Amino acid sequence: MRNQFKDTLLKLAEDEPRFALLFGDISVFLFREFQAKYPNRFYNLGICEATLISVAAGLSSQGFIPIVHSIAPFVTERAMEQIKLDLVYNELPAKIVSCGATFDYAWDGTTHHAWTDTGWMRMLPNFEICQPGSKKETDQLLCHYLFSSSSSYIRLSDNPHGEDINDITPGKGIILQDQAADLTVVTAGPILKNVRAALDGISANLIYYNVLKPFDSEPLQKFKNTKIKVVHDAFGLFEAVCENIDAPVKKLGLPDRFCCSYGTIDDVRKLAGLDVESIRAFFLKE
Amino acid sequence: MVSLASPRSVRKNILESSHKSGHGHIPTSFSIIEMVLATYGIMNHNPNEPKDPDRDIFILSKGHAALGYYCCLAELGYFDPKIVHSFGGAGTIFGCHPDRVKQPWVEVSCGSLGHGIGVGTGIALAQKINNTNRQVYCLIGDGESNEGTVWEAVMVAVGQKLDNLTILYDNNQSQSRCLQIRKPAEIFSAFGCEVHEVNGNDIDELQKVLSLPVNGRPKCIVANTIKGYGCRTLVNDVFAWHRRSPNEQELNQLLEELDA
Incomplete structure (x- = not known):
């Protein structure tokens, strides 16, 4: 980037x-x-x-x-x-x-x-x-x-999510998956890579953001009657989602401790619980 | 040299405004008056058109001296001196720190120390890029210079050869009880500024050095001032008066001392 x-x-x-x-x-x-x-x-x-x-x-x-x-x-x-x-x-x-x-x-x-x-x-x-x-x-x-x-x-990040997403209007969230599912996942930025992998075989809707503020609440409204789960490797997305929807929202984010194990980004994401397996477990949990 | 403004009249308005409003840092406001009047005396500025695109820029980085600054601007014709009596009150534009969002004659909102000089460095850099002759003057405090960002900005200004930036250093010994900067002239010189040390309560001395040409580096005027200059009571007990407004009896006494 x-x-x-x-x-x-x-x-x-x-x-x-x-x-x-x-x-x-x-x-x-x-x-x-x-x-x-x-x-x-x-x-x-x-x-x-x-x-x-x-x-x-x-x-x-x-x-x-x-x-x-x-x-x-x-x-x-x-x-x-x-x-x-x-x-x-x-x-x-x-x-x-x-x-x-x-x-x-x-x-x-x-x-x-x-x-x-x-x-x-x-x-x-x-x-x-x-x-x-x-x-x-x-x-x-x-x-x-x-x-x-x-x-x-x-x-900017050195670790892009690897997807070629078309038709994003700057400032707008985008629905990457609409499977009329009971679960809606909301994520932003590079962690989309792990989110996608974690969703393999799971029926879910998926909303992706690359602008956290001003926050586009429109894509959320479509799924307001589903279970909403936010995955983010920073702060701000979960808070924005909660402020913009009248529904319970669950979050998988960064833990309340420093995450330092050196190595690669994948090593530290694992330590923080944002590796593919941990995210998948979060999706499967009631 | 142009300055018909009267420091005594400014001091009188500071005392009256503080008495009426119950706000204001009087001793530090008193120490900057001659610096502000001397600088505006040589600056290109227009009280009737504070946003004149060709104006020189003045920044009061030590924002807690706002009362002194406002009273100087009033004396220079920017607004009615009595308006400053609203200082710090609900709904006034004359807050206890200068605010560019509310006041057209304020270039940078200052209050948290160590910010104005960095922004002033950016304004001076902009003049270099645009090849203008506009000058930037930034008044900083000796206490403010405890902040590391002051020295970051000085390094950047020297590195960018900003000879259109003049730093007015109010050496009023405000930090004598904690982190006093000793030999500021030597320090600014070591950082690469062209330094002049003067009596900062003397308009003629200030204007002499303000008018000196400088080439390829910022100018720094170490202005040796006296906190509370003009009133014996303030000078003798600066810490007690740091942020205190006079009652009616004290006001009368301080006004008498001004005339002494």
Whole structure:
């Protein structure tokens, strides 16, 4: 998805002089072509995530579309107050594009895991949160949300779900399966991969989101009389579903403890109970 | 140098507004007055058109000195000085910290410390990209400079060679009881700023250094000020008066001291 981020920015920058890229000394080599082509629109400002956000607010006040990029926990958690005040309260919109979603950097340990970001950011008013699950969705969401009038968070992952989902309108949830089943599964982003595998042989409806806020409640309404189960490797989807439907909702999400075993994303997902077997057991449980 | 504004008149309004509203950090508001008036005296700004697209930018990063800032703006003709008496009251736009969402003359909402200078760095960078001559002035506190983000922003401003950014450092010794920054001029200089150290309660001294050209790096004015400058009672007991409003008797005494 990070490669797609680069390709999409190269494509869009040709016709958009307002872009100003502010990088926290990450992905700089990847963006070398962008930097060479647009030297006064690319700034590797250093490892100072809070200030990247503040600088973005300043650029935004002067009519630019600032795009801040760094590793997810650092550019969100460390810069939380700058995001809340400098961007959102000041009404100085910027775009935050992160890499290293949830357990992408499993081997790096807890310091590099990002799982609170979508949960607390959804509490910010007039703020958009995207969790693309593929390169195609990354392109689609960037093309839309980079031009929106609000601040947006676009959370890239190195572990796409592997599906080619057609006909997604940015901001809309999509019904991937409608089997008129008693069970409706709701999920978002890359964990769709495990959800699909876990659903093998189980009759269920399946709703997929790649935008957590603003939340599109329409697909949910169709299944409001079914059992609803949410699977998410971050926070925010379950809360959004509960707020938008008058029905009991069950959740399989992250446990109330740190999940650090190094290895691969699959190793840590297993530790967190988000591996295929655990998800399947959740679906089969009454 | 242009500044017909009277620091004494600003101080009088601060005292009266605090008395009427029951709000305000008076000593810190008193220490910034000459800096604000001196800077607006050389800035391109228009009280009748606060959003003039060619204006220079002023940011009060140490937002708790808002009462002092508002009274300076009133003195400069932005609004009726008496409006500031609504300070902090329900429904007013004059909250106890500057708010750009509510006030057209405020560039950045500040209150949580260590934010304004980062945003100011971004505004200065935008002027470089757009190749304008607009200047950015950011007034920060010595207490505020306990925040690490101040130094992040200074490093970025130096790294980007933002010679259109002037940092006004209110060296009013506010942190003498905890984390005092000793030798700030040397520190800003070591970070790569062009540093001038002046009496920050002297408009002429301030305007002399504000007007000096600078090339390729931010300017930092270490302004040695006195908290509560102008009233003996405040200067003698700054911690007791940190966030306290005078009753009628105290107001009269402080007004008398202003005239002394």
